[in-house]
Amino acid sequence: MKIPILRLGRILLASIQEDLTDTEAMQFQSDLVNEVAEIEALGVAVDITALDVVDSYMARVINDTASMVRLLGAEVVICGVQPFVAMTLIEMGRDLIGADCTFNLDQGLEQLKTRIASRGDIRFAGDEDE
């Protein structure tokens, strides 16, 4: 299964809708990082609302992906971590997810806009498609 990566101006939006195998998770990481580089994205929102299990492997993939995206120069937020996922991750060990998180995609996009604006990047798009 390939995770669709949607483009809103220079923001990328990826919503993980079902449980991924390790291979699919790595594929997603590489697809997303390539896409960020390709369009020189300013921000990326990864929505994991539908994930009801995030084990240490998946947490690492999410973390690494966020770090890679930041290295390229884009802002990133993880959206919709489920309460039981949060509890489990913290019980398992600290710092499994180090990226910035928001309750949902709406807030994620708002936060990206704010951060991109505060970086002084006025090219933020997303509104320009409307």
Added chain:
Amino acid sequence: MNEPAPAERIAIRSHNDIVTARHAAREHSARLGFGRAYQTRLATAVSELTRNVIQYAGEGSCLIEEHADEDGCSIRVSVEDHGPGIPDLALALADGFSTSGGLGAGLPGTRRLVDHFQISSEPGLTRVVISIRKAR
């Protein structure tokens, strides 16, 4: 109703089987009436253990058993493989230790998610038994 059996054995041979095993763990715990927090803990623990099987032994098995009596109910999951074994169990159970470049949350992290955790390992047989329990 297509209910899962009280016991289920899942062969662990590929990454897909990790997903199958964690789904099965969640289904069995939901069926016994465990809340979502426990379902998530168990599913995550099973995911960690079955991944270890793939990573270190190549293949193995995961047995999920439901138990219910007048005092309450429990789910026991036994994950075993015939790989090289864990040379230093104490070290493998220490936080922050990993031989695979992971986060090192595997075994110690898994132990914190469940009510009971037992591990034995020698070359040719590694077995981890975990369980969660709920009073009636």
